[in-house]
Amino acid sequence: RKEVEQDPGPFNVPEGATVAFNCTYSNSASQSFFWYRQDCRKEPKLLMSVYSSGNEDGRFTAQLNRASQYISLLIRDSKLSDSATYLCVVKDNNDMRFGAGTRLTVKP
Amino acid sequence: DGGITQSPKYLFRKEGQNVTLSCEQNLNHDAMYWYRQDPGQGLRLIYYSQIVNDFQKGDIAEGYSVSREKKESFPLTVTSAQKNPTAFYLCASTHIPGPSNQPQHFGDGTRLSIL
Numbered sequence: 418r419k420e421v422e423q424d425p426g427p428f429n430v431p432e433g434a435t436v437a438f439n440c441t442y443s444n445s446a447s448q449s450f451f452w453y454r455q456d457c458r459k460e461p462k463l464l465m466s467v468y469s470s471g472n473e474d475g476r477f478t479a480q481l482n483r484a485s486q487y488i489s490l491l492i493r494d495s496k497l498s499d500s501a502t503y504l505c506v507v508k509d510n511n512d513m514r515f516g517a518g519t520r521l522t523v524k525p
Numbered sequence: 526d527g528g529i530t531q532s533p534k535y536l537f538r539k540e541g542q543n544v545t546l547s548c549e550q551n552l553n554h555d556a557m558y559w560y561r562q563d564p565g566q567g568l569r570l571i572y573y574s575q576i577v578n579d580f581q582k583g584d585i586a587e588g589y590s591v592s593r594e595k596k597e598s599f600p601l602t603v604t605s606a607q608k609n610p611t612a613f614y615l616c617a618s619t620h621i622p623g624p625s626n627q628p629q630h631f632g633d634g635t636r637l638s639i640l
Contacts, residue, residue, distance in 0.1 A: 421567065449626040460615055460631040461568070468626075504567070506628075513558075513617075513629055515567035 420444060421507050423516035431524055434495045438519045440505030441487045449508035450481055452490045454501045455518060461504055464490075495523045528552065531616050531632035537640045538603065538610055546601045546635045548616035555621040557599035558629065561585060562613040571614075574599055575621050603637060611638050 423440045430436050442450075450467035465472065467479040467488050478491040488507075492499055500523045505516035529550045538544045548557065556575045560568040570583030574593040588607025593599050599618075603610045613636055617629040 425565065449628075451628050453628075458613075458636075460633045462631070463628045466626050466628065508626075508628075512570070513568075515560075515569075517565060517567040 419516075420514045421505055421516040423505050423519045425517060426520040428519065428521045429524060430495055430521070432495055432497060434523075435491065435493045436495060436521065437489055437491045438503055438505075438521075439487055439489050440516050440519075441485075442505075442507045442514070443486070444507070444509055444514075445483075445486060447486075447507045447509050447514075450479075450488050451506040451508070452477075452479060452488075453504040453506055453515075455504055456501050461515075464503070492521075495521075497523050497525065499523050529616055529618055529630060529632035531614075531635050533635060534633070536635055536637045538637060539640050541605045543602055543604050544610075544637070546603070546614055546616075546637070548599045548601065548632055549597055550599075550616075550618045550632075551597060552618060552630065553596070553620075554618035554630075555596070556619050557593070558617040558619075559583075559589070559591065559599070559601045560615045560617065562615060568615060571601065613637075 452464040453461040454464045455461040471480045476493045480489045502518040504518045507514045532547045558573040559571040572591040574580035590602045616632040619629045
């Protein structure tokens with residue numbers, strides 16, 4: 418079993434749609450969780466950290482379920498510019514474990 | 526501006542050749558990391574360093590070497606022993622110690638291909 422698993426997609430959605438991604442992790446002792454965004458042929462960039470109580474940043478909402486060992490990312494009112502690959506990242510001490518990413522394409 | 530600089534952006538390696546990828550950061554970060562990304566896969570850790578003159582192997586260190594002579598610099602050498610070097614190489618850094626929820630920051634990567 419992979420340490421961090423994501424549905425690779427692709428998710429193809431129209432502008433304005435709401436889309437959600439899930440990510441599961443295997444290490445129950447994992448401490449920190451992040452969502453990164455990676456555009457084609459570019460480096461990953463931090464989108465948001467994920468806190469136990471859930472957190473929101475504009476149109477983006479992240480949730481953590483420690484009992485079930487998954488995190489989620491919800492994007493509301495999708496924009497064309499949201500098209501990218503979204504990487505789930507789990508941190509154990511100072512080791513970052515990356516999911517393979519979920520590809521999102523937002524269409525006009 | 527503070528950041529992580531990787532060079533070159535594109536690199537071609539001949540058979541039997543060693544090549545070195547540069548990574549420099551001016552963020553005063555203690556820890557630096559090298560990852561490899563292949564299409565459809567997550568980032569895999571090659572080497573990391575938490576302090577000058579010390580570094581540790583990651584999950585896929587074979588065929589690679591690193592040095593950490595200065596805090597700002599963490600070059601990666603892809604040796605001829607690495608038989609499948611074609612990939613996107615990413616350097617990252619972070620503060621240590623720091624809050625456990627401190628993320629890593631990435632350079633813009635080097636694409637390595639075999640001639």
